[in-house]
Amino acid sequence: MTAIDRGVGSHKSSEARPLIALRGVSRIHDGGAIAALKNVDLQINEGECVAIIGASGSGKSSLVNILCGIDYPSTGVVYWEGRPIRTQRVWAKLRRLRIGIVFQEFNLIPTLTALENVELALLGGGLSAKHRYARSGAMLDRVGLAHRMHHLVTKLSGGERQRVAIARAIVNDPMLLLADEPTGNLDSVSAANVADLLFSLREKTGMTLILVTHDGVLAARCARRVRIRDGVIVDDSPHAATTAVVGARAKP
Amino acid sequence: MNLVGLALRNLRRRPIRTCLSILGIGLAVGSALALIALSRSIQDSTREGMDEIGDDLVVMQKGSSDIFGGLIPEETVERIAAVPGVVRVSGELVAFAPSGLANSVLTLGWPDASYLWRKVPLRQGRVPAAGERHVAVLGDTAAASLGKKVGDELDLFGKIFRVVGIAGYTTIVNRGLVLVPLADLQEASYRPRQVTIAHVNVEHINGRAELARVREQIEALGGVVASTANEVLSNDRNFAVLEAVSLAVAIIAVAMSALNVLTALVMATQERTREIGIFAAIGWSNGRIMRSIVIEGITMCMIGCAAGVLLSFLAAFAFPRIPAIGNLISFKPSVGLIAPVVGAAFVLCVLGALLPAWRAVRMIPAEALRRM
Numbered sequence: 001m002t003a004i005d006r007g008v009g010s011h012k013s014s015e016a017r018p019l020i021a022l023r024g025v026s027r028i029h030d031g032g033a034i035a036a037l038k039n040v041d042l043q044i045n046e047g048e049c050v051a052i053i054g055a056s057g058s059g060k061s062s063l064v065n066i067l068c069g070i071d072y073p074s075t076g077v078v079y080w081e082g083r084p085i086r087t088q089r090v091w092a093k094l095r096r097l098r099i100g101i102v103f104q105e106f107n108l109i110p111t112l113t114a115l116e117n118v119e120l121a122l123l124g125g126g127l128s129a130k131h132r133y134a135r136s137g138a139m140l141d142r143v144g145l146a147h148r149m150h151h152l153v154t155k156l157s158g159g160e161r162q163r164v165a166i167a168r169a170i171v172n173d174p175m176l177l178l179a180d181e182p183t184g185n186l187d188s189v190s191a192a193n194v195a196d197l198l199f200s201l202r203e204k205t206g207m208t209l210i211l212v213t214h215d216g217v218l219a220a221r222c223a224r225r226v227r228i229r230d231g232v233i234v235d236d237s238p239h240a241a242t243t244a245v246v247g248a249r250a251k252p
Numbered sequence: 253m254n255l256v257g258l259a260l261r262n263l264r265r266r267p268i269r270t271c272l273s274i275l276g277i278g279l280a281v282g283s284a285l286a287l288i289a290l291s292r293s294i295q296d297s298t299r300e301g302m303d304e305i306g307d308d309l310v311v312m313q314k315g316s317s318d319i320f321g322g323l324i325p326e327e328t329v330e331r332i333a334a335v336p337g338v339v340r341v342s343g344e345l346v347a348f349a350p351s352g353l354a355n356s357v358l359t360l361g362w363p364d365a366s367y368l369w370r371k372v373p374l375r376q377g378r379v380p381a382a383g384e385r386h387v388a389v390l391g392d393t394a395a396a397s398l399g400k401k402v403g404d405e406l407d408l409f410g411k412i413f414r415v416v417g418i419a420g421y422t423t424i425v426n427r428g429l430v431l432v433p434l435a436d437l438q439e440a441s442y443r444p445r446q447v448t449i450a451h452v453n454v455e456h457i458n459g460r461a462e463l464a465r466v467r468e469q470i471e472a473l474g475g476v477v478a479s480t481a482n483e484v485l486s487n488d489r490n491f492a493v494l495e496a497v498s499l500a501v502a503i504i505a506v507a508m509s510a511l512n513v514l515t516a517l518v519m520a521t522q523e524r525t526r527e528i529g530i531f532a533a534i535g536w537s538n539g540r541i542m543r544s545i546v547i548e549g550i551t552m553c554m555i556g557c558a559a560g561v562l563l564s565f566l567a568a569f570a571f572p573r574i575p576a577i578g579n580l581i582s583f584k585p586s587v588g589l590i591a592p593v594v595g596a597a598f599v600l601c602v603l604g605a606l607l608p609a610w611r612a613v614r615m616i617p618a619e620a621l622r623r624m
Contacts, residue, residue: 070533071618089537096535107530107621111265112253119253121534129254168534 016045018082019176019208020067025076027062027231036062038231039076044210046175049202051219052212054228060212063228064180067210068101069094096125100169102198104181106161108153114140114164115149121168139167143197159190163197170201176208177201183218195221255540259547262520269516270552276512277556281597282563284502288593289564289585290571291498295491296584301425302481305368308463309478311450311470317489320346323446324476331473332450337466339455342366343447345437349430352407357394359408359430361437361447368451372431377402377417380433389417393427408432409440424572452478506593510600512556514607517549521608528612529620542609549605550598557594564590 021043027036036059044050044067054060065071066078069091077084080098085091095101108117118136127135140149143163153161162182169177179198183191195218202209213219227235263270298319302310311332313322329343343363348356362368369379372389380387388406390398395418400406406413413432421427438444454466470478485491521528531541564585 065618068533070529070621071616092532092535092537094535095533096537099535101533103533103621107526107533109527109530111261116253120258120531123254124536124540132253172535 016047018043018079019046019048020044021079021082022063022066022073023077023079025066025073025078027059027066027071028074035231037066037073040231040233042226042233042236044176044208047206047208048224049199049209049222050211050224050226051222052210052226052228053214053216053219055214058228059231060214060228061180062231064178064210064212068099068178070101096121097172098175100172100174100177102162102165102169102177102179102182104184106153106158106165106185108161108164108168110152110154113150113152114145114156114160114167117153117164118168118171121171125172136167136171139171140164142170142201143167157190158186159193162186162190162194166194166197166201170205170207173205174207176210178210178212180212181214182211183213183215191215255544255547256551258544259551262524262548263551266520269519273512273516273552274556274559276508277553277597277601278559278563280505280508280512281557281560281593282567284505284593284597285560285564285585285590286567287498287502287505289568289589291491291494292589293584294494295485297423297425298491299481299485300423301421302484304421304423304426305451306371306453307451307481308454308456309452309467309470310481310484311452311476311478312448312484314471314475314477318491319484319488320448323443323448324450326445326447328473328476329447329450332452332470332476335466335469335473337455337462337469339453340367341453342368342451343434344368344449344451345434345441345443345446346448347437347441347443349408349437349440350410351398351430357398357408357430358425358428359432359437361432361434363434366434367453369431372417373420375418375420377415379417379431384416385433385436386411386413387416387433388413389419389431390415391419391421391427391429391431393424394430397428406430411436411440450476502593503596506597506600510597510604512604514604516552517545517605517608518611520548521545521612525612525615525620525623528615529617529623532613532615532617533621538613541613542606545609545612546602546605549601553598553601553605556601557597560597561585561590561594 022040025040026038028034029036040063052060052063062071066073069078069085069088079085080094085094109120112120115133115136118139119132122132122135137146137149140146143166145160145163145167148156148160153164156164182198183194186194198209198211199221209222211218211222219225224237225235226233311324312319313324316322326343329341332338333341345361347359349359351357364380364382372379375392377389379389388408390400395401395415398406400415402415402418404415406415408430413436419431421429434447438446452470454463456462467478470476479487528541531544568585
């Protein structure tokens, strides 16, 4: 059984364990003309709630893209549970089983219904169609969208679409949920609802939450805040990590 | 929801492009099938026609490149008749005879005493009497296309022939024949004392060995070659050229269908770059992403191939009803023909789908997600 397959639910220790870590990670574009990240070291432990904050263009999204493996570091190594991740195959498996991602632009498939969008994340996981359907429906129910599950996502409001995206991100019961500006495209009421939903899910499941935001109020709800500027981490509050819900994560 | 359902959904998303791609594949497969079936059916029709006449051997001039390309003297036919084991032999002169304003008709000239006259399956009238001149027996489709019946006059090579009988052959080649006395055709086509081929029946006492011996003795007469009907057709240069051209055009048509799939899927994957990024972001493996694209290609290919096969059967139904085609050849697409053509189209379409699929998974997901 690999670290990816094992999951954290079986881990009962109250000691904080490293979940994901960057060591000397840089990301350069255009042959070195643009350095989005410069020699970043960062460790995030199981159960932590971390806000990554910074101005536009500071490197927040580059950091989160590398944390979930949808972009590759130019130099440096990313570790998952202490093991270096070197292949896209491993990253794909992590994203399928252990990492959920919520994007600012929702990134849903417009021709599919809410239910089908959630179901996409379960394809290839060995579940029968019946179980995929039931689990996706249950997840939409969990985010308060049971009554809209058969609607095309293009017919949903922004807040509802983001809740579909959250349902898709958590349907595989991930250890780590990465949310990149999840309220950035929403009105204030929807933004508050989505934020409440994310924190409530984290509290119930104990999963690690990394929230990329430039919203100070939202960031304040996280125990640890990492500030990034010009591709460099300029501020971190490592002691806040001790407030994480380590070991409290329960399998649904 | 599964990969097939997703592929169908994506195809329905752009119905016009999907339909045009499928139509392109269908036309390519249909025309490939039609071309190959046509070239084979010309050969098959000729073979069936020869089988219906009932030859054991066909004797032609040595070195002639096709069945109509040589001439042998009538004296040689008489010498063939003297070869031990030959039961009966008949010379035959073949010509495409201009008939008034109509197209040329395939005309055979047989000697008055030929056994072939006795084997004509008459539907109406009679065969020419010994010594009777300027008379003709028409195959039923020839009679229909020329608009002639027993008693009518027929213009061949500018000479008037009287129709004395209508034959009811079963093969398409023989149904389109005009049969006349050999002397008349030799005179009209300026081939005195010459025939194109000799039909030979052999006494089958010792089967193949007897046939081989007779064949050797006939060829020993010099200047001629004796072959079975199948050998005549397989050595015929006209048929070889026809088959090669048909095959080449069919290959081009099938390759075009693969290009159709390739173009459709390249455009579809380019438009859906962001969507492919989403699949990668939610943990789909490269293999799964490629499969989802290839399944779209396979779906289009399967529908296109089915449409192509249907088109070929429609052609098989329609072509015999067009006199210019139906009077000369029969058109029969068979499983043995459909399987390799559809198989080749399928393989090419899968290859055509793999290229855009491979390109799709080479993208960095974060970059794919940035695309609009």
